[in-house]
Amino acid sequence: MTQAVGVQQLEDVSARLAHLGRECEERTRAVVWRCARGRRAVHAAADFSRLAGALAADTSHACVLLYRAWSERTTS
Amino acid sequence: MTEVKIDVDQLAELRRFYDSSWKASLELTIELSRIGRGSAEIVSRRMTERLGNGRMGPSRGDLLACQATDQLASVNRRITFVALPLLLTLRNRVDDQLRELEAVANPNLRRGTNPLFAGLENLLWAGPGSYLTRLIGLWAAGKVGYQGPAYAAATPAVASPVPLNLGGLLARLGTLKDGQVEVLRVGGGTSDRYVVLIRGVASLTGPSPNSMIDAIRGQAFGSSAHSSGVLSAMRKAGIPPGSEVMLVGHSQGGITAMNLAADPRVNAFAGGLGYVRIVDVVAAGSPIDGKRIPAETRLLAMHNLGDVIPALDGRDDRRSVNRLVYTFGRPGALNLAAAHGITSSYAPEARSDRFLNDTQVRSFIGASDMFLRQPVESAQRFSLHRGLEPDPRRAVRLRVLGIGVG
Numbered sequence: 074m075t076q077a078v079g080v081q082q083l084e085d086v087s088a089r090l091a092h093l094g095r096e097c098e099e100r101t102r103a104v105v106w107r108c109a110r111g112r113r114a115v116h117a118a119a120d121f122s123r124l125a126g127a128l129a130a131d132t133s134h135a136c137v138l139l140y141r142a143w144s145e146r147t148t149s
Numbered sequence: 150m151t152e153v154k155i156d157v158d159q160l161a162e163l164r165r166f167y168d169s170s171w172k173a174s175l176e177l178t179i180e181l182s183r184i185g186r187g188s189a190e191i192v193s194r195r196m197t198e199r200l201g202n203g204r205m206g207p208s209r210g211d212l213l214a215c216q217a218t219d220q221l222a223s224v225n226r227r228i229t230f231v232a233l234p235l236l237l238t239l240r241n242r243v244d245d246q247l248r249e250l251e252a253v254a255n256p257n258l259r260r261g262t263n264p265l266f267a268g269l270e271n272l273l274w275a276g277p278g279s280y281l282t283r284l285i286g287l288w289a290a291g292k293v294g295y296q297g298p299a300y301a302a303a304t305p306a307v308a309s310p311v312p313l314n315l316g317g318l319l320a321r322l323g324t325l326k327d328g329q330v331e332v333l334r335v336g337g338g339t340s341d342r343y344v345v346l347i348r349g350v351a352s353l354t355g356p357s358p359n360s361m362i363d364a365i366r367g368q369a370f371g372s373s374a375h376s377s378g379v380l381s382a383m384r385k386a387g388i389p390p391g392s393e394v395m396l397v398g399h400s401q402g403g404i405t406a407m408n409l410a411a412d413p414r415v416n417a418f419a420g421g422l423g424y425v426r427i428v429d430v431v432a433a434g435s436p437i438d439g440k441r442i443p444a445e446t447r448l449l450a451m452h453n454l455g456d457v458i459p460a461l462d463g464r465d466d467r468r469s470v471n472r473l474v475y476t477f478g479r480p481g482a483l484n485l486a487a488a489h490g491i492t493s494s495y496a497p498e499a500r501s502d503r504f505l506n507d508t509q510v511r512s513f514i515g516a517s518d519m520f521l522r523q524p525v526e527s528a529q530r531f532s533l534h535r536g537l538e539p540d541p542r543r544a545v546r547l548r549v550l551g552i553g554v555g
Binding site: 096 | 156159160163166167170173174177180181183184187188195208209210211212213214216217218220221223224227228231232235236238239242243246
């Protein structure tokens, strides 16, 4: 049942989003930048990481909602 | 003093990572859309069943599923409109850094010029940039008032042979003088096929509509005095209505070609009773990504990455089945004049093996057989002038009335 409504896939999407955000920030910080451009890039990467984290959390929440929806249906 | 060593490979690797993250994020939006759509379909089916069974309103499970679908749509929107642009910004930062390093490593590059044009490009490329271009266009329309009629006058023919391949046509385009347009009749016998060569900007303002003001107007508004002039030249050349036409333009010429191709009064493919059928458009170094053309008209756009002009519309290259974009060169590697010139950049590239062996270029050339590799029946040149064409009958009438005419 969970396969049919994409709960598993949503969990994967959430994990991939969170991973993408973390990796982006880490990789950007690891590079040696010249002057202010680097600071702006690191800030942008941190923004992206935070955004990806929030999106991952929202996706995960949607996943929980879907799971509960299908549980309700199967029990009703 | 500590020397900070910057690893170019590391930057290049980071750029690749941003690119792959962009693609991965795009794939995630597709996956989320698929799941959201699937969930919504199931809810809709269940609600229909419930209504069929005489139950009113959704169940608690259905409400939860709707809530989840809404949330997924919101996530999708934020990925598309916030996360993806952020990744593009990051990639642009790496590009800026690489460009700067290249300028430091290679003093032969025009270091004084690069930051200027990089600044100009940033100004016009960024979101508000396109608004800036539009604003200049509005200003030009209101204050200078250069949108208006134009006409074509025949000029002496040029006897040199015209090689009918893209490289040859672009080289021929490079020989046109300020405000000139050339119409070639191709094929044999009763062929009704024509190639129209339209040159780029010649001056900032001036008596011919081949000016920067007209280029901005054409780019921002979809028509300019230059369009009127080229159309006048096509009529004067005797192109019969319904003929098949290929437009080849450089810079402003490409903008005008796209405007004519999109105009239903000119191009029959654009859904109206158009004058001719514009089958092919070749635009070299033109900012035309925001321009639409009918599905039956094919476009081959050439874009030198070192040339900032094609990027002035603030949009990325738009590709589709009938819009082929051929890119070459390196960003910031050449000076503006050399990178944008028809004879220094685009015509030589159109003769190169890389161009001729490019898959999409080959498919375009293959489909344009009716124009290319055909004998040229006649070649006529016209010079374009702003205003209404002097009418000899009107001059006679004025003389009769005793009014002096210059």
